[in-house]
Amino acid sequence: MSMTENYPTVYSVSQVTSLVRSALDERLPSRLSVRGQITNWTAAASGHAYFGLKDQNALLGCVMWKSRLAAVRFRPENGLEVIATGAVDVYPPHGKYQLIADQLEPAGVGELHLAFEQMVKRLQQQGLFRSEHKKPLPAYPGRIGIITSESGAAVHDIAKSIHDRWPPAKLFLYPVPVQGAGAAEAIAKAVNDVNRRNARLRLELVIVGRGGGSLEDLWAFNEEVVARAIFDSNIPVISAVGHEVDTTIADLVADARASTPTRAGVAAVPDAAEVLAGLKHNESALRSRLVWILDRCREHLKTVRASGVFRDPMLTVRIREQRLDELAPTLANCLRQLLSRAAAALQGCSEKVLRIEPHRLVGARKVQLGDLVGRFRASVEKRLDAARLALSASENRLAALDPRAVLKRGYSMTTTKTGLLVTSPDDVSAGDGIVTELAGRNFIESTVVKKYR
Amino acid sequence: MKLAMKDIENLSFEEAIKALTDIVSKVETGQIALQESLAQYEKGMLLIRHCRGILKKAEQRIEKISTEPDTAGPKEDA
Numbered sequence: 001m002s003m004t005e006n007y008p009t010v011y012s013v014s015q016v017t018s019l020v021r022s023a024l025d026e027r028l029p030s031r032l033s034v035r036g037q038i039t040n041w042t043a044a045a046s047g048h049a050y051f052g053l054k055d056q057n058a059l060l061g062c063v064m065w066k067s068r069l070a071a072v073r074f075r076p077e078n079g080l081e082v083i084a085t086g087a088v089d090v091y092p093p094h095g096k097y098q099l100i101a102d103q104l105e106p107a108g109v110g111e112l113h114l115a116f117e118q119m120v121k122r123l124q125q126q127g128l129f130r131s132e133h134k135k136p137l138p139a140y141p142g143r144i145g146i147i148t149s150e151s152g153a154a155v156h157d158i159a160k161s162i163h164d165r166w167p168p169a170k171l172f173l174y175p176v177p178v179q180g181a182g183a184a185e186a187i188a189k190a191v192n193d194v195n196r197r198n199a200r201l202r203l204e205l206v207i208v209g210r211g212g213g214s215l216e217d218l219w220a221f222n223e224e225v226v227a228r229a230i231f232d233s234n235i236p237v238i239s240a241v242g243h244e245v246d247t248t249i250a251d252l253v254a255d256a257r258a259s260t261p262t263r264a265g266v267a268a269v270p271d272a273a274e275v276l277a278g279l280k281h282n283e284s285a286l287r288s289r290l291v292w293i294l295d296r297c298r299e300h301l302k303t304v305r306a307s308g309v310f311r312d313p314m315l316t317v318r319i320r321e322q323r324l325d326e327l328a329p330t331l332a333n334c335l336r337q338l339l340s341r342a343a344a345a346l347q348g349c350s351e352k353v354l355r356i357e358p359h360r361l362v363g364a365r366k367v368q369l370g371d372l373v374g375r376f377r378a379s380v381e382k383r384l385d386a387a388r389l390a391l392s393a394s395e396n397r398l399a400a401l402d403p404r405a406v407l408k409r410g411y412s413m414t415t416t417k418t419g420l421l422v423t424s425p426d427d428v429s430a431g432d433g434i435v436t437e438l439a440g441r442n443f444i445e446s447t448v449v450k451k452y453r
Numbered sequence: 454m455k456l457a458m459k460d461i462e463n464l465s466f467e468e469a470i471k472a473l474t475d476i477v478s479k480v481e482t483g484q485i486a487l488q489e490s491l492a493q494y495e496k497g498m499l500l501i502r503h504c505r506g507i508l509k510k511a512e513q514r515i516e517k518i519s520t521e522p523d524t525a526g527p528k529e530d531a
Contacts, residue, residue, distance in 0.1 A: 140466040167511025174518045
């Protein structure tokens with residue numbers, strides 16, 4: 001009948017979105033809580049967080065604005081089962097609905113418990129609780145800083161527990177709020193502040209603490225900023241928070257912990273009574289030791305005085321004299337022995353000399369000489385005979401060669417009166433006397449009458 | 454000894470205890486001359502007196518640290 005029946009109304013995108021939104025507003029409670037597992041958690045640069053909540057079958061997009069996120073004390077992580085509370089709204093640009101969460105809490109466990117567990121795990125991984133970072137506490141601290149509330153009972157509990165044990169300690173209170181907004185930051189600032197100013201403050205130890213309370217009340221001591229400040233402190237820090245059963249992050253990161261403020265003294269200072277007892281012990285030890293040393297010295301002196309040197313000073317001289325007396329005869333004996341040995345040696349020598357007998361010696365030499373003379377003569381004689389023999393032989397041979405030998409056979413030899421041999425008529429002149437030799441050395445003297453040729 | 458006494462007065466408890474411990478162990482080892490051990494004994498007694506004095510003079514007071522760092526001198530130096 002009408003156009004509208006045949007052609008349904010055409011909406012703009014925005015109109016549909018607007019219709020969906022009003023439908024949602026109409027049908028959904030203005031605030032609702034949704035339980036699901038966190039997925040795709042994204043912390044944007046703006047500070048807002050975008051994430052999804054899912055169960056086995058469905059996924060719900062969620063957003064949490066920065067301002068609301070700051071109030072969440074645990075760390076939302078993917079896979080964590082949470083309950084998110086807020087309003088479901090439509091996000092027109094993407095055409096999707098989402099939960100604008102203004103509250104987020106872990107499902108099953110308390111938020112603070114989860115936050116604590118997460119913080120322990122995280123700081124443990126970063127090594128803040130490691131024992132090698134624990135600083136040694138001073139043995140006898142003189143100046144101790146206390147960071148706690150000025151109005152609470154804790155400051156008096158801490159002071160009393162310290163002074164009861166160790167009266168000379170000087171305590172310095174740095175008042176801070178210990179719970180509520182800004183408490184953690186104030187505590188951290190106090191720790192940093194005393195460290196920075198310690199050249200003047202000269203604190204040897206700092207105690208950070210407060211009395212017991214709910215987990216919420218103690219929360220400041222679980223904040224990371226406090227943990228960091230304690231970790232960075234150059235002054236050793238003792239934490240003294242809450243009751244015996246409470247453990248805080250501050251306890252874990254501090255160099256030592258006291259289970260309660262009233263027991264801070266046990267962790268912080270020595271017991272003066274024990275120290276006095278130690279002093280007394282030292283005193284008596286010193287005294288008895290000294291008495292012992294004196295006794296020993298006295299004893300020693302006694303022994304020395306009792307020794308021979310002091311009893312009879314001349315004793316050593318006498319002992320030496322005695323020794324001399326012993327030695328003197330020995331020396332004489334030695335001398336005597338030496339002399340007699342020399343005499344014996346001399347005697348031996350002279351006997352040997354006497355045994356020499358010179359006459360016999362001369363006789364023997366004479367015989368020897370005579371013998372030699374005889375042998376000499378004989379040998380000379382023999383040589384002479386030989387020489388004689390040789391000589392007569394030579395004479396005979398020579399006689400054969402005698403020019404006068406021919407004279408025996410009737411030859412003669414003529415010489416001048418002067419003895420010159422005449423071999424030619426020229427050797428003489430008529431009237432010269434000549435001498436003619438005949439055998440047997442017989443001579444005829446004659447005168448040359450005539451020469452012939 | 455006068456000078457030593459004055460020196461001892463200025464020692465902190467910790468320093469005095471350490472000096473005392475040193476003396477006790479030195480004297481106890483016995484490897485020390487008589488004259489020296491007498492001097493050490495006297496010094497040890499002075500140290501003990503000084504330590505006891507510190508414990509007795511305790512004032513038991515709490516001072517407050519100024520939380521405004523730039524104000525005139527904090528009381529802790531008083």
